[in-house]
Amino acid sequence: MPTSVTAAVSRGAGQEFLIEELLLEDPRPDEILVRYSAAGLCHTDLEAAAGHLPTPHPVVLGHEGAGTVEAVGTAVTGFTPGDSVVLSLDSCGTCRNCLAGQPAYCDHHIPLNFHSRRADGSVGLRDASGRPVHDHFFGQSSFASHGLAHSRGLVKVPAGLPLSMLAPLGCGLITGAGAVLNSLRVQAGSTVAVFGLGAVGLAALMAAAASGATRIIAVDRNSERLSLAAELGATEVIDATTANTTEAVMDLTGGRGVDHSVESTGAIPVMNTAVAVLAPLGSAAILGVAVLDAALQANAFELLKGRTVTGSVMGHQAPGLLIPRLLDLHQQGRFPLEHLVTTYPLTDIDRAIADVGAGTTVKAVLTHHA
The missing domain is CATH 3.40.50.720 (NAD(P)-binding Rossmann-like Domain)
Structure with missing residues (x-):
């Protein structure tokens, strides 16, 4: 049964984001359905929206997501519904750099993270008219209430931590x-x-x-x-x-x-x-x-x-190792990331962009509410 999704959609280079209701496919065997609580706003998202990156439109952007696992595909191991997760970049997991623990330098980094579609060319989202909307941006497309991701891009975090504070750990x-x-x-x-x-x-x-x-x-x-x-x-x-x-x-x-x-x-x-x-x-x-x-x-x-x-x-280390390191420092009061974050409802994405551009906000995080 498809999931109803609220998302900020970029429909064309330089156009404002539109808040739309979309339908998301069920996860395939290798995919995980995540209910996003928050997503950081990064300059890379804005560059993609402006048409400066090899990302097709219409598209749901967002690559600093944090949320809760809702469902897992039949081939997925290591994650179960209810897990709290921070999402980072996608990678192939099999090239030389991935095997060396450096997924940010994956041989397939550009297509997996910027082309916003599955390897077979398909997408998981449809709009109200049934037309496809590109997703899988950085393997997540987290400017939405829900998205499909792969396990290699997810990092488990302890339950109960404020996900709106943790979302920027995915990239910036x-x-x-x-x-x-x-x-x-x-x-x-x-x-x-x-x-x-x-x-x-x-x-x-x-x-x-x-x-x-x-x-x-x-x-x-x-x-x-x-x-x-x-x-x-x-x-x-x-x-x-x-x-x-x-x-x-x-x-x-x-x-x-x-x-x-x-x-x-x-x-x-x-x-x-x-x-x-x-x-x-x-x-x-x-x-x-x-x-x-x-x-x-x-x-x-x-x-x-x-x-x-x-x-x-991306930190020159696998996010699955680096994010827990920073969380440990945060728990000790030695990495006070909360001083950087200002939250905005997803529907206020344009205000968040304006505040970041004006320099009044260091790190905007878009929050999603059920």
Whole structure:
């Protein structure tokens, strides 16, 4: 029996989301039906809605879902109805990188996460006129009350935790925190600079504090974000609207530079700065998504001093391992993600988008009510 679904539908590039009633197929043998409680709003969702990604329309987006398992297909193991879950990316599970525990670098990442359909080309949603609506975006399409997912994209979480707070762990927060914990491997006593204080950058900052970094320099153009960064562990803040950020970081470090830097803006000049402020043997993690064909610039001679530059997505570790790590830190009060989240009803998705764009909300989470 198909499930009635309330969803935010993107029907064309650049169009506003429409709240619609759809019908969702029963789960196939390898699928799980999830009742979503919440879904984080991520820049990637907006890029797909704008037509900048290889995602067809009409489509239900959303890739930071959290909810409860309602039904499982006959071939599914490890999950049962009633399980609380956070959803992350989809992956094939069989390629070299998946087998190495790095599903974010799956050989089939683009079709599985952006093409918004099953491997056989089918979709699970129909609109009121019986026309297909694309789903399976990142294996979940969580801007909806219900969706179909695969077990490899689900992570069980303890019952009773506030799922609206946990939803951003599916992408944005693990991207920032995982870069610090796994890509850079920040150690106690380190100096870290974080460029860009959105949800990704602030997650990186909190992870740096949890790792024992003794100096954390936060850089942004938004004074409220800089104040929040100070509350979350930044030891110094730099307002990029009034300071030359390269000179400011070097001045704060006595001309040495930082051991690690994290860039989360997607702006090439900021990426260049994140590399330029590295100390010898320092490492920079580039997390922001730049325009296609954009070129990063670095001083080749300075790189000879043991400096490294790395890209990192989705935390550089399987979400099934990284999400529980961050939950443990959260339970200890060392990863206070609740300070980043503002909730909105799904029907207020346009207001959430506007608030994020204006910089008044760090991480918008859309909530669903039965």
